[in-house]
Amino acid sequence: MKTIEIVVPKLGESVIEATLTKWLIEEGAMITQEDPLVEIATDKVDSEIPSPFSGKLVKKLYKEGDVVGVGTAFALLEVEGTASEADQPAGNSVAASPEPTTEHPDNQKITDPEISGHEEPETASGTRFYSPLVRNIARMENVSFAELDGITGTGKGDRLTRQDLINYLKSRHQAPPVTMASSQPAPKPAPMPAEEMRPVLPGEDRIVEMDRIRQLIAGHMVRSVQTSPHVTSFQEVDMTRVANWREKNKDAFQKRENEKLTYTPVLIDAIARAVRDFPQVNVSVDGTKIIFHKNVNIGMAVSLPNFNLIVPVIAKADEKNLFGLVKAVNDLATRARAGKLVPDEITGGTISLTNLGSFGTLMGTPIINQPQTAIVAAGAIRKRAVVLETPDGDTIAIRPVMIMSVTYDHRVIDGSLGGQFLARIVHYLETFDPNQPL
DSSP: OEEEEEEOOOOOTTOOEEEEEEESSOTTOEEOTTSEEEEEEOSSOEEEEEOSSSEEEEEESSOTTOEEETTOEEEEEEESSOOOGGGSOTTOOEEEOSSOOOOOGGGOOOOOGGGTTSOGGGOSSSOOOOOHHHHHHHHHTTOOHHHHHTSOOOSGGGOOOHHHHHHHHHHHHTSOOOOTTOSSOOOOOOOOOHHHHSOOOOTTOOOOOOOHHHHHHHHHHHHHHHHSOEEEEEEEEEOHHHHHHHHHHHHHHHHHHSSOOOSHHHHHHHHHHHHHHOGGGSEEEETTEEEEOSSOOEEEOEEOTTSOEEOOEETTGGGSOHHHHHHHHHHHHHHHHTTOOOGGGGSOOSEEEEEGGGGTOOOOOOOOOTTOSEEEEEEEEEEEEEEEEETTEEEEEEEEEEEEEEEEETTTOOHHHHHHHHHHHHHHHHTOOTTOOO
């Protein structure tokens, strides 16, 4: 018999740790190779870690709720034979060790390049550990390391948890502002009576704690509104050419590829081309600096069966032809709903699309997916009577019409740029070639 350490595998380029959310088997139980062993969560995505071998789980090195670094052993598995390196699965997901280590990584110091703008020498002790999620929130809220060091943590070993930081930020944001014009502190607002702040809860109501993904979405949306002044522009789109193309190709494509042909890839194609014409919308803001992104990475909002939302990213969308976009959209949407995405597939987006029309919504004003500065929304396509200008005069015709909007960050995108960008998307959709092959 041989004892094997099971380690947290690489979870994505920017992910250095994960939270162990749920053990799927108990100590002493047998497990078959590739069966799920544990559920983990990062600030990007949730996933399962399968067992690399068949054997018996002899020891859990971490409890549910603990944070474990990538490459760190979290369980001991007893397997038959010697489990030579040649038999080990790719990715270094296991490591043989005759004397397994149980050293906890709480005291390891990790430097995150994403927040290198903070001056790390400000830390009080130089040894307190902050998870990537905590540090990302701190960076977005301009909380220095010195300020973090002063916050009491409730996690294991006084670790500062996400909730600790959020609670601190609530009280921090509620602090009365001090103006430069007066040395006197601003008067504190009268506190609301406790009964007015709480929702009315009749006997039939029930209280349900938000799941982890919904909490992340909620925090992300609030921070986005607090960060960016949102402005939305609208235009109508005559979708006749696109609708005719889809109607002509959808049955043959379904039969050939066993996949649906939707409007989303055409919308992404038009957005990618418009971004190349107006690269000023493909940016992020870092303080007083504007970051112009070379790649056009388009995120597409996908609704999940549990009514949560995830935004997988089509990297370098402008370099893909229409067939490549169709395959990428279908693949990412299918795996998103099945919970099979990896962290790298939901990071790095530079602009996003949300297709509100799939739910019958005519138009919308979506919230920007930070740190992006623009998001495009497509409404439902409805047949309407419209006025057409022809050489023989104006006429009324029935056309499939869609209302499209773009919401943008007014810090860096003004109405002129936002309107021209939206008009260019509309142009590409209305001049779409209905005879192009797929």
